[in-house]
Every structure is written in C-alpha cells, then in structure tokens.
Amino acid sequence: MRLVILLLTICGLSGALSAQEDSRLQRLETAEESKDWDAVGRLDIGGSGFCTGALIAADLVLTAAHCMFNRFTGTPEPLEKMEFLAGWRDGRARAYRKVRRAVVHPEYVFDSEAFMKRVSYDLALLELDRPISLSGVVPFRTGSHPRKGDRVGVVSYAFNRSEEPALQEQCRVMARRPGVLMLSCDIDFGSSGAPVFSFKGGEARIVSVVSAKSDVNEQKVALGTPIVRSLDLLMLNLAEGDDVWTPTKSVGFGTGGARATGGAKFVKP
Template sequence: MRTLLKTLVLALMPCAAAAEDAHLQRLDTTHSGRDWEAVGRLDINGTGFCTGALIAPDLVLTAAHCLFNKSTKGRIDAEQIEFLAGWRNGRASAYRYVRRAVIHPDYVYDGAVSTERVRNDVALLELQRPIRNTTVVPFQTGKRPTRGEDVGVVSYAQSRSEAPSLQEVCSVMAQQQGILVMSCDVDFGSSGAPIFSFSGQEPRIVSVVSAKAEVQGDRVALGTALEESLVLLRAQLASGQGFNQAPPPSTNRIQVGQGRREMGAKFVKP
C-alpha cells in the first residue's frame, strides 16, 4: 500500500480527457435523476464549475480547492458561487447562492498537490436560503468505506456539464493517511463530487472527490477524509466562522461561459 500511495502522489497530474465511460449512467431524464436531485452543479462566476451535494437544507458539501482562484491563490467571493440542485439540460430543481463557506482548518491551497492537501480538501457551503423542495432531499453521510467496498460517484464533468452521470460500481482500492483511492473514473469538473456507499438501505456520502491520478496506467479517483472533517466544519459554522457572508444578489444569474474572471475551479483536478 505504501508503494501504491507513492505511485499516486507522483501521478497527480492532468490526464487526457477520455471518452464517456461505458459504466457511466447519464442522469438526463426526470426518471433517471429522481434519486439524485440533491447533487448539483456549482457555478462559479460563470467561468467554471465543480460538483456539490446537499447534506442539509442549507449546506452543500464540496472540495475546498473549488473555492480558490488558481492564479492569485485567493479565495473566491461567495456571491460568485451558485448551487444548481439537480441541474439537468438547462434547468435546476432549485437555485441558491452561497452565503458563506468554511474549509478544513488544515487545508492550504498553494497550487501543489500532495497527500495532505487531498486529505483535507473538503468544504461546506452555507446557502443564503434553505432548499425546501420535496424532490430535493439532502443526503446522509456515512462512515469511511473499507478496502474492497463498492462505492459510486455522481458528478458533472467536462464532457457532461449539462447533466450528471452516475458511476455506480467502482471500488475502494486502498486507504492511507485519510485518503481513499478508488477505481472510479472522474474527469475535470468532478471536483467536490459526492462518493456514495451503497451498503445500507439508502446511499450515503462517505467521501468527496479531490483529484484524479493514475496507477500503472489505470485512472483512479482520490477522495478526502470526511467523518472528522465534517465535525470540524460544522463546528466552524456553529461558531460563526466562514468567509464572504454576502447579502442576497440583486443581479440575474450568470451562466457558464458568461463570466470574465479567471478562477481555479475551471476544469480543476479533476
């Protein structure tokens, strides 16, 4: 396992975009997407996006690096981030701007990818108004999966930005130093996507996609630690922490492609 982790660290680099994987189920109809409405696209200033998932009516779980400008390494203003719940073919089940955000206290965005950065690459976004829609049901979170356990990922990505896709069967290859190494195939835009365990009656979020890598030529996904991180993040919110507590926006929504500012979430890793 030590050799595997070393290989992953050395292989943390952009991989060539691949054709849509045969194991990916596109959730582009009302029927196929019904159970996944709480997964949404995070539009950031109209120039890029990540994936996020609702874990409470007003809380979205995503990756911390989605909240940073790649050039300046500074945090992105909350009013530039909008959560599109269940975004599918030009429409969402709910639209909400972000009020404030908290990231793992040990996360450092410096442009370099490392095991420590991946392990702490998690953030909570508090929405300006809760989503109270009977079709958008927040997901529960669960314990870290064990090696060999089947997991799945629901995400938007570079080649599938207008509807999410589900990869229901991939597995945990290893876990070390708080990082999950999974056989899931992810791509640019999948950052922050929820990783689900199907071991119970309902799917539960057990990790968040942080990066993609290669192991002996095979594409894999790296997921963050979640259980302890969520405790820390919720405590930060409860104590009033969080950056950019913005008022409700007075302008129309900016869609992807209309923004002008450069930011780090545009086709980030992954």
C-alpha cells in the same frame, strides 16, 4: 509520472492493478433517471468554472476546498459569484441558490507542495442563502469511513458532461491511508467536490468527496477526501462562526500562489 510513483508508494500498490470490474458511467439525462440524485448539483463559480457539490442538509452543500480558490492566482473566489444549481440538467435546475457563508478545512492550504496532505483536507462546507425544501430534493446522510475493497459510487458533473450529471454506481476503494482514499471511479475536471457514496443497507450515504484524478498503470483513479471527523469540525466552525467566509470577508488560511496541480475545477472554454 512522479504522481503515479507517489501513489504506488503511499498506497502500497505494485505490479498490475486488479482487472476493471466497475460499471460504466450512466448519464442521468431524464427526470426519471435523476430523481434520486437531485440533491447533487453543479456549483457554478463566477460564470466561468464549476465543481460538483451535494446537499447534506436543506441549506448545506458539501464540496472540495480547492473549488473555493482561483486556480490561477490561488486567491479565494468571491462567494457572491457562486451559485448552487441543485439537480442541474439540460439548462435547468430544480433549485437555484446563492452561497451565504462558507468554511474551508482549517488545515487546507491551496498551494501546499505536500500533495497528499492537500487531498487529506480538501473539504469545504457552504451555507446557502435559503434552504431547499422541494419534494424529491432530499439531502443525503453521511456514512462511516469505507474500507479497502468496499463498493462505492459517484455522481458528478464534468467538462464533457456539464449539462447533466452522471452516475457510476459501482467502483471500489482500491487503497486507503489516513486522509486519502484511492478509488477506481471515473471522474474528470468538474467532478471536484462530487459526493462519493456508500450503499450499505441499501441507502446512499456520502463517505467522501472527490479531490483529484490520476492514473496508475494506465487505469484511471480518483483520490477522495474522507469526511469522518473533518465534517464535524466544519459544522462546528460554521455554527460558532470560526474562520467563516462571507461575501465581504474571506479568511486568510489556504491562500497563496497557484502551484496546485490536480483536481482543479473545470474552467469553461
């Protein structure tokens, strides 16, 4: 309830929300259904949990920063235990890649009690050990900050659909504030890090990353982290080697106790 009140206050919403007009989730169960989305993949973490991520270059995956931390201890997850499964479906992936290096937004703090600030910086960029250069696995381009009322879509994995992704092609930006988008998209645990797409001009471009889920007046909502400016910073830090994680080193920022509540990666039973 405290989170719902916080969302209502920050996003300026009051009374009943607009009627749900968004499309339902479409499970991408066949190669034909998923052919345009194979650059989205499941990010497995130590064989016990997962998030969602998406290629923005042949060797770069965009995901949520909180996916990089152990949800119980708040300590960084070892990169050697992470694997990106591009186009994962029914026990097989189009490509399997380990993570060579990673950067987390330098302002992100996993155990911060400032929930909305945590969402604002919940972004990580992973460099794979080898590029994925396969026909049909085309990295997505990124787009500009969406406006309130804009149509967006999400492709994600989740705890009840861990073996194939699902597409919700029509949801809306319900409200936006600096660093936070409230979306009417249907997400769940495991959807953390999922790409939020704009479809302007007929092309799917990533404009945000799923950070957390909640509900407002019994309507499910997703909270997204915009990528404008933050992604440029992550790209620069990765190129220059600033605050870069490797399999043998995790930098100190972002660590702490495990007080974070919303948006945790899904841990398999």
